[in-house]
Amino acid sequence: MKTNSKTLQVLLWIVCSLFMTGCRNMKVKYEGFSSSPSASMRLVESDLRKYMAEVPGAANRDYLFCLDQTITDGSFGFQLKDNQVRMFGGDEIGVTHAFYTLLEELGYTFDVTGVSVPAVKKDLSLLTDKSITPKVRWRGIRQHVNFPMDISSYSIDDAKEYINSLLRMRFNKIAFHSYPGQWYETQVGDSLALAGNFFYGDTHFMYDSEFLKKHISTNDSVFCIPEAEPIFTDPGKRSRFAVAWMQELVNYAADLGFYVQMSFEPRLASVDQAVQTAEDIRKTYPRINALEMITEETGGWGPRCTAEEVKNTLKTYFPNEIANDSIVCAPIQPQQTDLNALYTQVGIITQAIGQLQAKEAFGPELKLGIYSTITRYTNGAYRLARLTLPETQICLMASHGSGGTATVVADLIRTADDMRHTEIYSWIEFDGLMYLYQNSIDGNARLMEHIGKLLPEEQQGSILYNHWRTAENRTSARYAMTSTLEGETIPDVFYEQYAGRLAIKDVEKYKKILTLLQQANDHSRTYLGNIGFCWMGAWRSGGSFPWMNKEHVQTARTYYFEAGQLLAELIAQVDKTSPAYDYLAFMGNRVLCSVIYMDAFLEAAEIRTIRKEADGSVSESEKLRAQEICNRALLLFDQYMETHAQMMPDRGCEGTLVSIWNAPIRGLKVYRSQLGGVAPEELPHSDTPVDAPPLPIFYND
Numbered sequence: 001m002k003t004n005s006k007t008l009q010v011l012l013w014i015v016c017s018l019f020m021t022g023c024r025n026m027k028v029k030y031e032g033f034s035s036s037p038s039a040s041m042r043l044v045e046s047d048l049r050k051y052m053a054e055v056p057g058a059a060n061r062d063y064l065f066c067l068d069q070t071i072t073d074g075s076f077g078f079q080l081k082d083n084q085v086r087m088f089g090g091d092e093i094g095v096t097h098a099f100y101t102l103l104e105e106l107g108y109t110f111d112v113t114g115v116s117v118p119a120v121k122k123d124l125s126l127l128t129d130k131s132i133t134p135k136v137r138w139r140g141i142r143q144h145v146n147f148p149m150d151i152s153s154y155s156i157d158d159a160k161e162y163i164n165s166l167l168r169m170r171f172n173k174i175a176f177h178s179y180p181g182q183w184y185e186t187q188v189g190d191s192l193a194l195a196g197n198f199f200y201g202d203t204h205f206m207y208d209s210e211f212l213k214k215h216i217s218t219n220d221s222v223f224c225i226p227e228a229e230p231i232f233t234d235p236g237k238r239s240r241f242a243v244a245w246m247q248e249l250v251n252y253a254a255d256l257g258f259y260v261q262m263s264f265e266p267r268l269a270s271v272d273q274a275v276q277t278a279e280d281i282r283k284t285y286p287r288i289n290a291l292e293m294i295t296e297e298t299g300g301w302g303p304r305c306t307a308e309e310v311k312n313t314l315k316t317y318f319p320n321e322i323a324n325d326s327i328v329c330a331p332i333q334p335q336q337t338d339l340n341a342l343y344t345q346v347g348i349i350t351q352a353i354g355q356l357q358a359k360e361a362f363g364p365e366l367k368l369g370i371y372s373t374i375t376r377y378t379n380g381a382y383r384l385a386r387l388t389l390p391e392t393q394i395c396l397m398a399s400h401g402s403g404g405t406a407t408v409v410a411d412l413i414r415t416a417d418d419m420r421h422t423e424i425y426s427w428i429e430f431d432g433l434m435y436l437y438q439n440s441i442d443g444n445a446r447l448m449e450h451i452g453k454l455l456p457e458e459q460q461g462s463i464l465y466n467h468w469r470t471a472e473n474r475t476s477a478r479y480a481m482t483s484t485l486e487g488e489t490i491p492d493v494f495y496e497q498y499a500g501r502l503a504i505k506d507v508e509k510y511k512k513i514l515t516l517l518q519q520a521n522d523h524s525r526t527y528l529g530n531i532g533f534c535w536m537g538a539w540r541s542g543g544s545f546p547w548m549n550k551e552h553v554q555t556a557r558t559y560y561f562e563a564g565q566l567l568a569e570l571i572a573q574v575d576k577t578s579p580a581y582d583y584l585a586f587m588g589n590r591v592l593c594s595v596i597y598m599d600a601f602l603e604a605a606e607i608r609t610i611r612k613e614a615d616g617s618v619s620e621s622e623k624l625r626a627q628e629i630c631n632r633a634l635l636l637f638d639q640y641m642e643t644h645a646q647m648m649p650d651r652g653c654e655g656t657l658v659s660i661w662n663a664p665i666r667g668l669k670v671y672r673s674q675l676g677g678v679a680p681e682e683l684p685h686s687d688t689p690v691d692a693p694p695l696p697i698f699y700n701d
Helices: 002-019 039-054 092-105 156-168 210-215 226-231 235-255 271-284 307-317 339-357 375-388 401-412 416-420 441-454 471-486 491-501 507-527 550-572 579-609 620-645 651-662 664-676
Strands: 027-031 062-067 076-081 084-089 109-111 114-116 130-132 136-143 173-178 186-188 191-193 259-264 290-294 304-306 335-337 365-371 394-397 422-427 460-466
Touching (some): 039 062, 076 092, 092 130, 136 259, 156 235, 210 620, 235 259, 259 271, 271 290, 271 339, 304 307, 339 365, 375 394, 401 441, 416 422, 441 460, 441 491, 471 651, 507 579, 550 579, 579 620, 579 664, 620 651, 620 664, 651 664
Parallel strands (some): 027 062, 173 259, 290 365, 365 394
Antiparallel strands (some): 304 335
């Protein structure tokens, strides 16, 4: 065995030497690895050739990648001694993080959108040793893979590159959630429930928009994963394609060394069905490290129930001492919505986990997830889970948006032991505000502050962040990376550091812009929830245009408008060749889109003033007024799409464009048809000119 190991290491050195022929006299060696270079180390080797060749003092060095399995807390770092750069970690992904930390110290900046290369690289010989023990052991992204703007519309190569970016950012965990019928097949009785119902089964057509056909690069008439479009109308083939696509992505993430978690909702299935689905998913995705069964979202729209029904559910699934616990029983009222469904699902999941844990060969770690935005219900469900499964990790999605999550987590998790057993889901963006530029940093800062108070000398086990769009969330994703590595990070300090990396000289103006965007984010989440919800079903009957509060819409618009004005001033000061230019130009474009979106809503909100006759009909004069209102709003939405399309650096940007066409725009056309008697396909026109906001549109010539 020793001889084989030595021979293998020699082969590794030879392979690495071949890899490094383009890097002058740089030599790469490995220590502690038991096999040939993994996918993650091959990525590192490629990036080392690409970036280190440009670094002063990097030539004629030995680069030693050291896997030290005595390191169990996820620490990593690098040491410079004599002519050697030693990069170490406790697992392969930790070793890669040591390398990207080295590059960050040299001035490179890694974001979810890619890398920013500094104009002047630091001299390698001037660096000092650095070691990082992350504040959060397992940190990364939770992908719901359920909307057109997320990676579920990407080609597999683009999706893999997204995973590469997470690796370079030094994340080490990813969770893929599958709503029913999306990414797994499962046996239900005598039938096979198919996968492949992308975007909840809502088909995002493009056939009726010449604008979309022009700007969407890889689909003809239906927006989806490009390779899926030819078989889209065949449910069986589409199902097999969806599973194969996700299998390849899961396996790729596992090859890179990510801790991979798969998540699904048993909902109101039987315990036996939950067990069956769990086993089907395990067989489909054998490389996953954990399988999470999570309750469906509880938010106030679920079935009504009585106190007696809830108490009977508790008796059915839980021992008496748990069923009668005061915290568990506190939310019970004579009549309410949702609570019985939530407690039933917690009961089904706890019993299913018990059965699966009894099977020694089952495999992945099992977790119970709770997704509830009604805080008093969340308290009861969390207590149920902790009492029933005291050694099981509870995955908690306790609110919408990072601000709400920070508030609820601080109220709910008050002991170090509870924190140690809780995997927290926070947000980089909220899908209810999908068409707006968002800044979630303040809430995630407060979350890390609370964790620091409960675990001042310990790591938090796991935090994962929800997000869908990639380019739009560059700043917030960077903050999530920074704070989970370093612990509590004051937003203003982060802004100063990030501005420095991107060569933004007017730091105070930059900080003011991000503060305004945070205020727009918080205000919109609090008072305009779901104004930008991208689920097609929310707009099928017309949507929220008639009942959004215009004063609150105007307030949000004011925040965005002021941020846009400052951005115009800031970008005028920035060198177009600097890393800051593309970043700020894109931000300016999306802030302008946000202003236009609010303007469109303000116009559309006037449809609430359309008067109906006693019999529900609309007079001819009111029909004409309804047409004019809707047409003006639709023309503003056209401006949104035109502005958005000027900057589409990734596939998700195309998905947002298709989504707004198929959701709020279609919803407004429903109202125009109902109130104005206009055929949905008729193009909008207005007798009153519609002007874009007086803000510059930033784009590269």
